[in-house]
Amino acid sequence: MREISAEQITKTVKKLCIEANCRLPQDIKCSIEQSLESEPFDTAKGILSKIIENYNIAENEYKPICQDTGAACVFINIGQDVHVIGNLTEAINEGVRQGYKDGFLRKSMVKDPLHRENTKDNTPAMIYYDIVEGDKIDITLAPKGFGSENMSRIKMLKPSDGVEGVIDFVLQTVELAGSNPCPPIVVGVGIGGTFDKCAYLAKKALTRSADSENPNPYYGELEKTLLEKINKLGIGPQGFGGKTTALAVNIETMPTHIAGLPVAVNINCHVTRHVREVI
Numbered sequence: 092m093r094e095i096s097a098e099q100i101t102k103t104v105k106k107l108c109i110e111a112n113c114r115l116p117q118d119i120k121c122s123i124e125q126s127l128e129s130e131p132f133d134t135a136k137g138i139l140s141k142i143i144e145n146y147n148i149a150e151n152e153y154k155p156i157c158q159d160t161g162a163a164c165v166f167i168n169i170g171q172d173v174h175v176i177g178n179l180t181e182a183i184n185e186g187v188r189q190g191y192k193d194g195f196l197r198k199s200m201v202k203d204p205l206h207r208e209n210t211k212d213n214t215p216a217m218i219y220y221d222i223v224e225g226d227k228i229d230i231t232l233a234p235k236g237f238g239s240e241n242m243s244r245i246k247m248l249k250p251s252d253g254v255e256g257v258i259d260f261v262l263q264t265v266e267l268a269g270s271n272p273c274p275p276i277v278v279g280v281g282i283g284g285t286f287d288k289c290a291y292l293a294k295k296a297l298t299r300s301a302d303s304e305n306p307n308p309y310y311g312e313l314e315k316t317l318l319e320k321i322n323k324l325g326i327g328p329q330g331f332g333g334k335t336t337a338l339a340v341n342i343e344t345m346p347t348h349i350a351g352l353p354v355a356v357n358i359n360c361h362v363t364r365h366v367r368e369v370i
Contacts (some may be wrong), residue, residue, distance in 0.1 A: 104185075243293070
Protein backbone atom coordinates (compact mmCIF):
# COMPACT_ATOMS: atom_id res chain seq x y z
CA MET A 92 0.00 0.00 0.00
CA ARG A 93 1.52 3.31 -1.12
CA GLU A 94 0.96 6.34 1.11
CA ILE A 95 0.45 9.87 -0.22
CA SER A 96 0.06 12.84 2.10
CA ALA A 97 -2.81 15.28 1.90
CA GLU A 98 -0.22 18.07 1.80
CA GLN A 99 1.22 16.70 -1.45
CA ILE A 100 -2.24 16.66 -3.01
CA THR A 101 -2.88 20.23 -1.87
CA LYS A 102 0.41 21.39 -3.36
CA THR A 103 -0.36 19.68 -6.68
CA VAL A 104 -3.90 21.06 -6.93
CA LYS A 105 -2.67 24.57 -6.12
CA LYS A 106 -0.14 24.41 -8.95
CA LEU A 107 -2.70 23.00 -11.39
CA CYS A 108 -5.22 25.76 -10.62
CA ILE A 109 -2.74 28.47 -11.60
CA GLU A 110 -1.30 26.61 -14.58
CA ALA A 111 -4.71 25.73 -16.04
CA ASN A 112 -5.86 29.34 -15.91
CA CYS A 113 -2.71 30.82 -17.44
CA ARG A 114 -1.69 28.30 -20.10
CA LEU A 115 -4.07 27.03 -22.74
CA PRO A 116 -3.48 23.32 -23.53
CA GLN A 117 -1.44 22.65 -26.65
CA ASP A 118 -4.28 20.70 -28.31
CA ILE A 119 -6.60 23.71 -28.09
CA LYS A 120 -3.93 26.12 -29.31
CA CYS A 121 -3.23 23.91 -32.32
CA SER A 122 -6.94 23.68 -33.15
CA ILE A 123 -7.34 27.45 -33.04
CA GLU A 124 -4.24 28.02 -35.17
CA GLN A 125 -5.39 25.45 -37.74
CA SER A 126 -8.81 27.11 -37.81
CA LEU A 127 -7.18 30.46 -38.56
CA GLU A 128 -5.37 28.95 -41.56
CA SER A 129 -8.58 27.50 -43.02
CA GLU A 130 -11.01 30.32 -42.10
CA PRO A 131 -12.06 32.24 -45.27
CA PHE A 132 -13.92 35.12 -43.56
CA ASP A 133 -11.87 38.20 -42.71
CA THR A 134 -13.81 39.11 -39.55
CA ALA A 135 -13.49 35.56 -38.25
CA LYS A 136 -9.78 35.49 -39.08
CA GLY A 137 -9.30 38.75 -37.18
CA ILE A 138 -11.05 37.40 -34.08
CA LEU A 139 -9.06 34.16 -34.15
CA SER A 140 -5.87 36.22 -34.42
CA LYS A 141 -6.87 38.19 -31.32
CA ILE A 142 -7.63 34.97 -29.46
CA ILE A 143 -4.14 33.70 -30.29
CA GLU A 144 -2.61 37.01 -29.20
CA ASN A 145 -4.53 36.80 -25.93
CA TYR A 146 -3.41 33.30 -24.97
CA ASN A 147 0.19 34.08 -25.91
CA ILE A 148 0.17 37.14 -23.62
CA ALA A 149 -1.42 35.07 -20.83
CA GLU A 150 1.27 32.39 -21.12
CA ASN A 151 4.21 34.80 -21.43
CA GLU A 152 3.09 36.99 -18.52
CA TYR A 153 1.56 34.09 -16.56
CA LYS A 154 -1.81 35.82 -16.21
CA PRO A 155 -5.32 34.39 -16.58
CA ILE A 156 -6.42 33.74 -20.16
CA CYS A 157 -9.97 34.79 -19.25
CA GLN A 158 -11.47 36.93 -16.50
CA ASP A 159 -13.81 34.04 -15.65
CA THR A 160 -11.38 31.69 -13.94
CA GLY A 161 -14.22 29.24 -13.45
CA ALA A 162 -15.48 26.69 -11.00
CA ALA A 163 -12.63 24.29 -10.20
CA CYS A 164 -13.70 20.94 -11.63
CA VAL A 165 -11.42 18.16 -10.43
CA PHE A 166 -11.46 14.68 -11.97
CA ILE A 167 -9.47 12.37 -9.74
CA ASN A 168 -8.63 8.71 -10.40
CA ILE A 169 -7.49 7.08 -7.17
CA GLY A 170 -5.48 3.88 -7.34
CA GLN A 171 -6.98 1.20 -5.08
CA ASP A 172 -3.49 0.58 -3.67
CA VAL A 173 -3.12 4.16 -2.41
CA HIS A 174 -3.70 5.33 1.14
CA VAL A 175 -4.14 9.08 1.54
CA ILE A 176 -2.83 10.34 4.87
CA GLY A 177 -5.41 12.97 5.77
CA ASN A 178 -8.74 14.08 4.31
CA LEU A 179 -8.66 13.92 0.51
CA THR A 180 -11.60 16.25 -0.13
CA GLU A 181 -10.25 18.86 2.28
CA ALA A 182 -6.82 18.55 0.66
CA ILE A 183 -8.27 19.26 -2.80
CA ASN A 184 -10.29 22.23 -1.57
CA GLU A 185 -7.26 23.63 0.25
CA GLY A 186 -5.30 23.40 -3.00
CA VAL A 187 -8.03 25.34 -4.80
CA ARG A 188 -8.13 27.89 -1.98
CA GLN A 189 -4.38 28.48 -2.14
CA GLY A 190 -4.19 28.40 -5.93
CA TYR A 191 -6.91 30.99 -6.45
CA LYS A 192 -5.50 33.23 -3.71
CA ASP A 193 -1.81 33.08 -4.65
CA GLY A 194 -2.56 33.08 -8.39
CA PHE A 195 -4.76 36.18 -8.05
CA LEU A 196 -7.59 34.33 -9.77
CA ARG A 197 -11.18 35.52 -9.60
CA LYS A 198 -13.23 33.85 -6.86
CA SER A 199 -16.59 32.94 -8.36
CA MET A 200 -18.24 30.43 -6.01
CA VAL A 201 -21.20 31.34 -3.80
CA LYS A 202 -22.14 29.50 -0.58
CA ASP A 203 -25.80 29.09 -1.49
CA PRO A 204 -27.40 29.13 -4.96
CA LEU A 205 -30.15 31.55 -3.88
CA HIS A 206 -28.58 33.67 -1.12
CA ARG A 207 -25.47 34.26 -3.26
CA GLU A 208 -22.81 35.09 -0.66
CA ASN A 209 -19.34 34.59 -2.15
CA THR A 210 -17.12 31.99 -0.43
CA LYS A 211 -14.17 34.33 -1.20
CA ASP A 212 -11.76 31.46 -2.03
CA ASN A 213 -13.44 29.71 -5.00
CA THR A 214 -14.26 26.62 -2.96
CA PRO A 215 -15.83 24.17 -2.93
CA ALA A 216 -14.34 22.41 -5.91
CA MET A 217 -16.58 20.21 -8.05
CA ILE A 218 -14.89 16.84 -7.45
CA TYR A 219 -15.46 13.65 -9.44
CA TYR A 220 -13.90 10.54 -7.88
CA ASP A 221 -13.14 7.27 -9.63
CA ILE A 222 -11.41 4.24 -8.10
CA VAL A 223 -8.97 2.56 -10.50
CA GLU A 224 -6.22 -0.06 -10.38
CA GLY A 225 -2.71 0.87 -9.29
CA ASP A 226 -0.92 2.92 -6.66
CA LYS A 227 -1.12 6.43 -8.14
CA ILE A 228 -3.47 9.40 -8.00
CA ASP A 229 -4.28 10.91 -11.40
CA ILE A 230 -5.61 14.48 -11.15
CA THR A 231 -7.16 16.49 -14.00
CA LEU A 232 -8.15 20.03 -13.15
CA ALA A 233 -10.53 21.79 -15.55
CA PRO A 234 -11.72 25.29 -14.56
CA LYS A 235 -15.20 25.80 -16.04
CA GLY A 236 -16.50 29.26 -16.85
CA PHE A 237 -20.23 29.78 -16.72
CA GLY A 238 -20.74 31.71 -19.94
CA SER A 239 -20.47 28.30 -21.56
CA GLU A 240 -21.74 26.18 -18.65
CA ASN A 241 -25.05 28.06 -18.74
CA MET A 242 -25.57 26.97 -22.35
CA SER A 243 -25.48 23.26 -21.51
CA ARG A 244 -28.56 21.05 -21.75
CA ILE A 245 -29.77 17.51 -21.12
CA LYS A 246 -32.66 15.63 -22.68
CA MET A 247 -34.15 12.23 -22.03
CA LEU A 248 -34.75 11.03 -25.57
CA LYS A 249 -36.79 7.97 -26.45
CA PRO A 250 -34.85 5.00 -27.82
CA SER A 251 -36.83 5.37 -31.05
CA ASP A 252 -35.31 8.85 -31.54
CA GLY A 253 -32.05 7.10 -32.40
CA VAL A 254 -28.91 8.78 -33.67
CA GLU A 255 -30.87 11.39 -35.63
CA GLY A 256 -32.51 12.52 -32.40
CA VAL A 257 -29.07 12.84 -30.81
CA ILE A 258 -27.73 14.87 -33.73
CA ASP A 259 -30.77 17.17 -33.77
CA PHE A 260 -30.51 17.83 -30.03
CA VAL A 261 -26.79 18.63 -30.16
CA LEU A 262 -27.26 21.01 -33.12
CA GLN A 263 -30.25 22.67 -31.46
CA THR A 264 -28.26 23.20 -28.27
CA VAL A 265 -25.33 24.81 -30.11
CA GLU A 266 -27.66 27.00 -32.19
CA LEU A 267 -29.54 28.19 -29.10
CA ALA A 268 -26.21 28.98 -27.42
CA GLY A 269 -25.16 31.21 -30.31
CA SER A 270 -22.44 33.67 -29.30
CA ASN A 271 -23.03 33.29 -25.53
CA PRO A 272 -20.33 30.65 -24.87
CA CYS A 273 -17.60 32.66 -26.70
CA PRO A 274 -17.08 30.44 -29.75
CA PRO A 275 -15.20 28.71 -31.20
CA ILE A 276 -16.40 26.12 -28.72
CA VAL A 277 -15.58 22.58 -27.70
CA VAL A 278 -18.69 20.41 -27.38
CA GLY A 279 -18.82 17.59 -24.85
CA VAL A 280 -21.58 15.05 -25.47
CA GLY A 281 -22.68 12.35 -23.05
CA ILE A 282 -24.90 9.52 -24.29
CA GLY A 283 -26.36 6.83 -22.04
CA GLY A 284 -26.37 6.12 -18.34
CA THR A 285 -28.98 7.88 -16.22
CA PHE A 286 -29.97 11.56 -15.97
CA ASP A 287 -27.02 12.42 -13.73
CA LYS A 288 -24.44 10.07 -15.24
CA CYS A 289 -25.14 11.42 -18.71
CA ALA A 290 -24.30 14.97 -17.61
CA TYR A 291 -21.10 13.70 -15.99
CA LEU A 292 -20.07 12.03 -19.26
CA ALA A 293 -20.57 15.29 -21.17
CA LYS A 294 -18.45 17.20 -18.66
CA LYS A 295 -15.72 14.53 -18.64
CA ALA A 296 -15.64 14.57 -22.46
CA LEU A 297 -14.33 18.14 -22.30
CA THR A 298 -11.13 16.94 -20.61
CA ARG A 299 -10.20 14.88 -23.66
CA SER A 300 -7.71 16.31 -26.12
CA ALA A 301 -9.34 18.24 -28.96
CA ASP A 302 -7.39 16.17 -31.48
CA SER A 303 -8.43 12.83 -29.97
CA GLU A 304 -11.13 10.53 -31.29
CA ASN A 305 -13.56 8.22 -29.57
CA PRO A 306 -11.97 4.72 -29.73
CA ASN A 307 -15.25 3.26 -30.96
CA PRO A 308 -15.23 3.85 -34.76
CA TYR A 309 -18.99 4.48 -34.81
CA TYR A 310 -18.78 7.29 -32.27
CA GLY A 311 -15.56 8.58 -33.81
CA GLU A 312 -17.46 9.09 -37.07
CA LEU A 313 -20.37 10.66 -35.19
CA GLU A 314 -17.95 13.19 -33.66
CA LYS A 315 -16.79 14.15 -37.15
CA THR A 316 -20.36 14.38 -38.45
CA LEU A 317 -21.44 16.62 -35.59
CA LEU A 318 -18.38 18.87 -35.94
CA GLU A 319 -19.06 19.33 -39.65
CA LYS A 320 -22.75 20.10 -39.09
CA ILE A 321 -22.01 22.52 -36.23
CA ASN A 322 -19.49 24.45 -38.31
CA LYS A 323 -22.06 24.76 -41.09
CA LEU A 324 -24.32 26.71 -38.72
CA GLY A 325 -22.21 29.79 -39.49
CA ILE A 326 -22.13 31.17 -35.93
CA GLY A 327 -18.37 31.67 -36.18
CA PRO A 328 -15.81 33.08 -33.72
CA GLN A 329 -17.53 35.17 -31.04
CA GLY A 330 -20.76 34.87 -33.04
CA PHE A 331 -19.74 37.21 -35.87
CA GLY A 332 -20.02 34.55 -38.57
CA GLY A 333 -17.56 32.19 -40.18
CA LYS A 334 -16.88 28.50 -40.60
CA THR A 335 -15.20 28.05 -37.20
CA THR A 336 -18.00 27.61 -34.66
CA ALA A 337 -16.54 24.55 -32.93
CA LEU A 338 -13.00 23.25 -32.55
CA ALA A 339 -13.99 19.73 -31.53
CA VAL A 340 -16.84 17.45 -30.55
CA ASN A 341 -16.00 14.80 -27.94
CA ILE A 342 -18.47 12.02 -27.20
CA GLU A 343 -18.46 9.75 -24.15
CA THR A 344 -20.95 6.89 -23.76
CA MET A 345 -22.03 4.21 -21.30
CA PRO A 346 -24.75 1.56 -21.07
CA THR A 347 -28.29 2.70 -20.34
CA HIS A 348 -31.78 1.36 -19.58
CA ILE A 349 -33.86 -0.29 -22.32
CA ALA A 350 -36.48 2.47 -22.00
CA GLY A 351 -34.17 5.47 -22.29
CA LEU A 352 -31.69 7.39 -24.42
CA PRO A 353 -30.27 10.19 -22.21
CA VAL A 354 -28.20 12.82 -24.04
CA ALA A 355 -26.31 15.71 -22.44
CA VAL A 356 -24.40 18.54 -24.07
CA ASN A 357 -21.79 20.42 -22.05
CA ILE A 358 -20.37 23.35 -24.00
CA ASN A 359 -16.99 24.94 -23.36
CA CYS A 360 -15.64 28.17 -24.78
CA HIS A 361 -12.40 28.41 -26.77
CA VAL A 362 -10.64 28.68 -23.40
CA THR A 363 -11.09 24.96 -22.80
CA ARG A 364 -8.75 24.58 -19.86
CA HIS A 365 -7.57 21.22 -18.59
CA VAL A 366 -4.29 20.19 -17.03
CA ARG A 367 -3.26 16.82 -15.62
CA GLU A 368 -0.69 15.46 -13.21
CA VAL A 369 -0.09 11.99 -11.84
CA ILE A 370 1.21 11.62 -8.28
